[in-house]
Amino acid sequence: MPELPEVETIARGLAQRVTGDVIESVWLGQKPEPLKSSARQISCALEHSQILSVHRIGKHIVFDLKDVQPQCVERLQATARAADSKPKPTRPRRGERRHAARSQTQTGRNVTHFIVHLGMTGRLQLCDPRSEVPKHTHAILKLASGRELRFIDPRRFGRLSVVRDLDATGVEPLEIDLARFVVLFRSRETPIKSALLNQKLLRGVGNIYADESLFRAGICPRRRSSTITRDRFAKLRLSLQEVLNEAIAAGGSSVSDYVDSDGEEGFFQLQHRVYGREGEPCLVCNTPIKRIVIAGRSSHYCPKCQH
DNA sequence: ACTATGTCCTGCGAGC
């Protein structure tokens, strides 16, 4: 299940290998679930566009695309001229959400963003067009370099979309400072585990890294977020950043069927201290690891070390 | 505004 470290690994791998390449054509499967934007919107945005960069926002892989289709460029220029002749837009109203920093750096009216969310079982594979197309392939992007980028997702929890502006909610957990972290979590009446999974607060934390960071911080996943002291929030923030960074360094966790864009597995699952270890001894105190359900998710913790 | 719960989807493994 790809969370922040897995998505980061995939995005970095893709950035290295497809930046500058051009999408020549797009094939989309018949199943409607994986498409968040319409098939026509996606095809139109992707075909004849150049991949300027690939990066990660939360659990999303973002392709910044520049249209290189002649008629599209003309149309965009026409739109731009029309926009220029209109009165200048007033500055954003108070409370109106600003666009994320990235969309300001990657400005230009002809930049669009192709967003891939892998869900549980989604994979992006860069491969030879002659290789067998696996079952549950929902999209194939033919690249000018002769390769294909395929989106495969058996469980169909993944989503593909195209947007003009990146207005992501939530804060990147690797960038958040302590003051912001405390403000975000101290008012929540929900179990800390649920709060960590809430993408509107932090973006990118999933079940594995929520459990692992809570173990390292010595906090019980059931604990109400509002009852956690500042000192323990400080510990949690550091634990979370530590575990995410270690996982990125290890190429992510391969549980179920995660592989990166090369088909390589990550290694961080070998370092899980609680996730998937129900009944096994705590690495610190030997107490059997417990598994409970919070917000419909299995949560693993040491009943002695975490409170 | 918050919080909690149900739903989607398929593969896999446990159990008989």
Place this chain on the structure above:
DNA sequence: TGCTCGCAGGACATAG
């Protein structure tokens, strides 16, 4: 061996 059943969970819808 072959079958059924339940579980895995991110994001969203819905209800309270």
